[in-house]
Amino acid sequence: MPRVKVPRKSTAVDMTAMCDVAFLLLTFFILTATARQPDPLEITTPSSTVQFKVPDKDIAIVSIGKGKVFLEIVGQDVKKLTLQKMGSLYNVPFTEEEAKRFSVVSSFGVPFGNLKKFLAMNGQEREKSGIQAGIPNDSTVNNELFEWIKQARFATAELHGVDMRISIKGNANEEYPAIRKVVDLLQKQKINKFSLITSAEAGGSN
């Protein structure tokens, strides 16, 4: 009996189309990606149904978590000017190099006295050294957070001619008094309107 010959077919598949699609998607994701900087303070924000998105300029974000307060001023030019203003307020001159380093720091939480040391460190050292103990905001005499926000507002108004928005990004489990301390401090500057940063809620409300 003659054997039936099964024609051998190549298993190679044409990958050109797949490759095209893959690179198209890749290009899209690369272009839309905004590098997410690691937050020095771990915060899980509570969720809400609010639709309004956080603007990405002329804003300062006060992060509150584990009793520590961190501040993030958005915009490199604003950050630089704020540092200079803070420097002249506390009589600590900053070099151009330090101002440059400060302008790329995202969120920081060091007492003003340690700021020079903090700026001289690289990212890893900053994380390890535990220098980021939060911005002091307790006493009325040495309320650095108050000054930081005030100077940042001045800087924003000077550079962009708009009012700086202030947002509070609190950890969901943070006890209310910690939040109240920051809110009181804002109200002392006559900021009666601010926003709370929340994450989008997955289904309905509960």
Added chain:
Amino acid sequence: MAELDTSGGGKNKGGKVRSKKQSTKVDLTAMVDLAFLLITFFMLTTSLSKPSAMDIAKPDKDPKDENKLELRQSQTMTILLGKNDRIAWYMGEAGKSAPTIEGFNDIQSSLLKNKQEVKAKTGKDIIVIIKPTDASTYKNFVDIMDELSITKTNINAPAIDDDPNHLLDSEKEFMKSKGIL
């Protein structure tokens, strides 16, 4: 498909020398592998959902400001945020009516009910006063503000009174007796 014709054109003079036909197909498997790896990486690292911002307005705290508004007790609902995600609320004046203790799941219906009742009784909109106590968490505060905007009870901006000195004795006593302060 894009393929080049590599059968050497004019070389076969005399028909003897023939260059071998070579395929120009390149194995794309590795390239596709790499592309998908990168796609996965960028997909996972991009933050697609931007956080949202909830606007809060608080009454001015200037002690010199004498312009204080008295609230009608028939119109007001006071919400106290307590420990363990519990809420106590009452209508009207403190101490006159027993507060109701609820969780965050039921507050929405209570808000809607009270809003309707006030509207039917007085013809005016409800005024909500929120008092977050020291025992409450930040999440409670955000949740209650969210509930207010969902139920649209905040036609008049809700009054947030977080001064611990403003917590009335009767309110404190009640919350303590129920174990939520």
